[in-house]
Amino acid sequence: MAGRSEPQARTRRFEExxxxxxxxxYQPLPGVxxxxxxxxxxxxxxxxxxxxxLAEMGVDEVNRRFQAAxxxxxxxxxxxxxxxxxxxxxxxxxxxxxxLVIDETEWRALERGLIQRxxxxxxxxxxxxxxxNLVRSGALPAAAVAGNPDFLRPMxxxxxxxxxxxxxxxxxxxxxxxxxxxxLSDRTQSPSGAGYALENRIAIARALPDLARxxxxxxxxxxxxxxxxxxxxxxxxxxxRVGLLTPGPLNETYFEHAYxxxxxxxxxxxxxxxTVRDNVVxxxxxxxLKRVDVLLRRLDADYADPLxxxxxxxxxxxxxxxxxxxxxxxxxxAIGAGVVEAPxxxxxxxxxxxxxxxxxxxxxxxxxxxxxxxxERERVxxxxxxxxxxxxxxRTLPGxxxxxxxxxxxxxxxxxxxxxxxxxxRGVDIVGQETVRxxxxxxxxxxxxxxxxxxxxxxxxxxxxxxxxMPGGFCRVSDSLDARAVTMQSGGRSADVWVxxxxxxxxxxxxxxxxxxEVKRQTGPLPSRAADNFFWLGRYVERAESTLRLLRTLAxxxxxxxxxxxxxxxxxxxxxxxxxxxxxxxxxxxxxxHVLAALSRRDLPGALPNLIEAARQTASVIRDRxxxxxxxxxxxxxxxxxxxxxxxxxxxxxxxxxxxxxxxLAAFSGFASENMNRLSGWRFLDLGRRIERAxxxxxxxxxxxxxxxxxxxxxxxxxxxDSQITYRSRYVMVESRAPVLDLVLLDPVNPRSLAFxxxxxxxxxxxxxxxxxxxxxxxxxxxxxxxxxxxxxxSAAEFDDARLREVEAELMELSNDVAExxxxxxxxxxxxWDLLA
Numbered sequence: 063m064a065g066r067s068e069p070q071a072r073t074r075r076f077e078e079x080x081x082x083x084x085x086x087x088y089q090p091l092p093g094v095x096x097x098x099x100x101x102x103x104x105x106x107x108x109x110x111x112x113x114x115x116l117a118e119m120g121v122d123e124v125n126r127r128f129q130a131a132x133x134x135x136x137x138x139x140x141x142x143x144x145x146x147x148x149x150x151x152x153x154x155x156x157x158x159x160x161x162l163v164i165d166e167t168e169w170r171a172l173e174r175g176l177i178q179r180x181x182x183x184x185x186x187x188x189x190x191x192x193x194x195n196l197v198r199s200g201a202l203p204a205a206a207v208a209g210n211p212d213f214l215r216p217m218x219x220x221x222x223x224x225x226x227x228x229x230x231x232x233x234x235x236x237x238x239x240x241x242x243x244x245x246l247s248d249r250t251q252s253p254s255g256a257g258y259a260l261e262n263r264i265a266i267a268r269a270l271p272d273l274a275r276x277x278x279x280x281x282x283x284x285x286x287x288x289x290x291x292x293x294x295x296x297x298x299x300x301x302x303r304v305g306l307l308t309p310g311p312l313n314e315t316y317f318e319h320a321y322x323x324x325x326x327x328x329x330x331x332x333x334x335x336x337t338v339r340d341n342v343v344x345x346x347x348x349x350x351l352k353r354v355d356v357l358l359r360r361l362d363a364d365y366a367d368p369l370x371x372x373x374x375x376x377x378x379x380x381x382x383x384x385x386x387x388x389x390x391x392x393x394x395x396a397i398g399a400g401v402v403e404a405p406x407x408x409x410x411x412x413x414x415x416x417x418x419x420x421x422x423x424x425x426x427x428x429x430x431x432x433x434x435x436x437x438e439r440e441r442v443x444x445x446x447x448x449x450x451x452x453x454x455x456x457r458t459l460p461g462x463x464x465x466x467x468x469x470x471x472x473x474x475x476x477x478x479x480x481x482x483x484x485x486x487x488r489g490v491d492i493v494g495q496e497t498v499r500x501x502x503x504x505x506x507x508x509x510x511x512x513x514x515x516x517x518x519x520x521x522x523x524x525x526x527x528x529x530x531x532m533p534g535g536f537c538r539v540s541d542s543l544d545a546r547a548v549t550m551q552s553g554g555r556s557a558d559v560w561v562x563x564x565x566x567x568x569x570x571x572x573x574x575x576x577x578x579x580e581v582k583r584q585t586g587p588l589p590s591r592a593a594d595n596f597f598w599l600g601r602y603v604e605r606a607e608s609t610l611r612l613l614r615t616l617a618x619x620x621x622x623x624x625x626x627x628x629x630x631x632x633x634x635x636x637x638x639x640x641x642x643x644x645x646x647x648x649x650x651x652x653x654x655x656h657v658l659a660a661l662s663r664r665d666l667p668g669a670l671p672n673l674i675e676a677a678r679q680t681a682s683v684i685r686d687r688x689x690x691x692x693x694x695x696x697x698x699x700x701x702x703x704x705x706x707x708x709x710x711x712x713x714x715x716x717x718x719x720x721x722x723x724x725x726x727l728a729a730f731s732g733f734a735s736e737n738m739n740r741l742s743g744w745r746f747l748d749l750g751r752r753i754e755r756a757x758x759x760x761x762x763x764x765x766x767x768x769x770x771x772x773x774x775x776x777x778x779x780x781x782x783x784d785s786q787i788t789y790r791s792r793y794v795m796v797e798s799r800a801p802v803l804d805l806v807l808l809d810p811v812n813p814r815s816l817a818f819x820x821x822x823x824x825x826x827x828x829x830x831x832x833x834x835x836x837x838x839x840x841x842x843x844x845x846x847x848x849x850x851x852x853x854x855x856x857s858a859a860e861f862d863d864a865r866l867r868e869v870e871a872e873l874m875e876l877s878n879d880v881a882e883x884x885x886x887x888x889x890x891x892x893x894x895w896d897l898l899a
Contacts, residue, residue: 135154186411206454430495501515604754657720761870
């Protein structure tokens with residue numbers, strides 16, 4: 063036994079020395095609690111295993127693993143949006159690679175406190191929208207409720223679907239210098255961050271795959287499993303359709319909305335996807351209107367219904383409030399739940415908690431004084447230098463606190479005077495809060511550990527068996543030593559949260575067991591908005607490709623012909639101008655200027671930067687339905703188009719630039735062709751491309767050939783339609799009008815011909831949803847069938863300018879008919895017969 067203990071002791075000493083070396087230079091901030099080390103500088107017990115593992119890896123290996131985590135986040139397309147960013151707004155997700163570690167004993171105390179607080183806030187909401195006893199008794203001033211814009215009168219007296227206002231609650235907590243946890247703010251409107259917490263866990267698990275398991279880190283899947291079960295139980299119709307209602311892709315956390323929808327198996331919806339008929343909410347899909355019974359709301363309540371709430375909202379669903387009152391839809395969290403997250407409420411919650419629960423709060427919140435009361439107003443004015451001055455109800459207070467809370471001690475004389483005046487004259491809009499000195503956690507910077515302030519957001523979900531707390535959370539870490547900068551919008555980072563269990567952790571997963579996965583080949587009905595965006599993505603991409611082929615052909619002719627490009631150049635320039643890709647006022651003495659203008663100018667609607675940006679913006683709306691590779695291809699192409707064109711750029715430079723862009727578009731087409739299942743989304747994408755390519759083929763044929771083609775134009779037409787090789791293999795070197803037109807217009811096996819596009823359109827329309835038994839085919843199918851028949855009925859010699867114009871007009875009419883059928887729903891909802899029994 064003694065022989066075995068000596069090596070163990072040496073190993074122990076080696077680990078301790080390695081940890082000491084890792085902690086060398088780590089300087090906790092004075093006057094704050096540090097998560098990693100105690101007051102004597104010794105590492106806390108629940109951190110030692112993690113530190114020992116990092117020390118054993120060494121700096122280079124730790125850096126390599128954390129870089130792998132960064133690559134995973136980048137390849138997964140994880141991003142957040144920075145508002146008012148002139149560079150586009152989307153930023154890669156910034157992860158603080160070291161997790162925050164919390165031991166089991168401390169976690170259980172936090173768990174109890176958060177469940178109690180969720181119960182308290184639910185009781186307050188039920189009272190405010192019900193009997194209002196808190197206001198009647200004077201425990202809560204009426205002005206603190208009625209003056210809150212998140213108190214929504216249409217919800218007064220409404221019994222929320224499912225019996226509770228809160229289904230998901232989150233609290234931002236921080237630890238004070240004495241080591242106690244404090245609630246800094248409540249999140250009851252539409253708590254965000256749970257999806258990012260999950261993505262953080264996946265990224266760090268890839269970097270430290272064995273460590274989380276050996277330390278018995280509690281898994282997150284159980285929380286999401288319980289949350290999903292709680293939401294699906296709200297379905298009363300039995301259809302089981304749950305939607306996640308998002309404000310759209312311009313929201314700062316849109317990635318999280320899309321990610322959670324995929325992970326939980328919900329449908330990602332925007333307000334325009336939904337309609338209310340007879341007090342029932344339906345989602346517009348390409349297969350018609352489908353009922354939605356549960357909406358997980360990530361949209362501020364005020365924007366949810368422009369008829370009864372904010373009339374200026376373009377994000378909500380007209381009639382949603384009526385459907386809520388009718389009890390046909392459950393909205394989570396309930397409309398109006400945001401009233402209790404206002405900072406003004408925190409001044410009353412400690413006393414209210416004791417009144418509604420009969421017990422004192424386990425977790426205290428930061429001390430708050432609402433300046434709508436005389437005594438509290440004077441308290442704030444007297445202690446202005448020691449307090450944080452914040453808006454009472456919203457994140458900002460226009461004209462005074464435009465960027466949110468400020469620390470009184472940091473105010474200059476003019477600003478101090480303005481705030482004092484506002485407190486005295488309009489105190490109901492302002493609160494004073496105790497300044498919190500947040501505790502710090504370690505971050506990995508430049509191969510060493512450094513302390514940084516942090517805020518932890520923990521999520522609680524209502525389930526059938528009670529409240530369930532996520533064993534972890536969304537941790538935001540400041541990039542500086544200033545605790546006030548702990549926000550993603552201000553440059554903060556995000557960390558995983560490891561809650562340690564005393565026993566091995568069950569490997570819970572939200573995914574079904576391998577042997578119990580139900581086989582399916584569909585992903586549910588495609589929302590009409592998504593189909594519309596797929597369709598226009600296809601059109602924009604094809605329009606960009608046609609323009610690039612035109613530019614490359616023009617640049618090639620200019621660089622290879624000494625006389626200025628030959629007889630085809632004026633016709634190519636006419637095409638550019640008719641497409642809005644070249645200005646009318648540029649002299650044709652230097653045609654290359656047209657090429658450069660089409661490659662760089664944003665004031666021309668048909669120029670490449672605008673077409674590529676339109677494609678990228680359209681793709682961003684359906685980003686969750688595209689592969690990361692396809693999305694990155696469009697994003698990279700947009701960056702390429704943003705590159706400045708050299709002032710002295712000549713024809714060869716323009717040719718090379720268009721050629722590079724064409725290869726990128728070909729890569730996107732390849733990803734779409736090879737990576738997308740042949741479901742409705744892909745069909746609408748390809749349908750848009752086929753219609754656009756067919757229209758472009760008609761236009762270039764009319765412009766270049768007409769009734770009597772001039773020298774060289776037939777060869778240009780073959781080049782624009784990418785059919786030169788096929789023509790040469792059939793007809794050697796002689797271009798003749800009839801064979802060229804037959805190949806470009808009527809050949810059913812040429813993937814660039816007009817007939818091929820029309821046949822593909824017919825094939826897509828035949829299998830898309832929308833066929834109803836013995837009813838006649840929809841109008842777009844009949845039109846496509848007539849077009850296909852005409853391709854077989856006419857010869858190449860019979861195609862003249864007038865016939866091509868007719869086909870082009872019919873294709874544009876076909877596009878409108880597709881939109882009318884699949885993207886716009888005007889038909890009444892048919893009530894199932896079993897509901898009439």
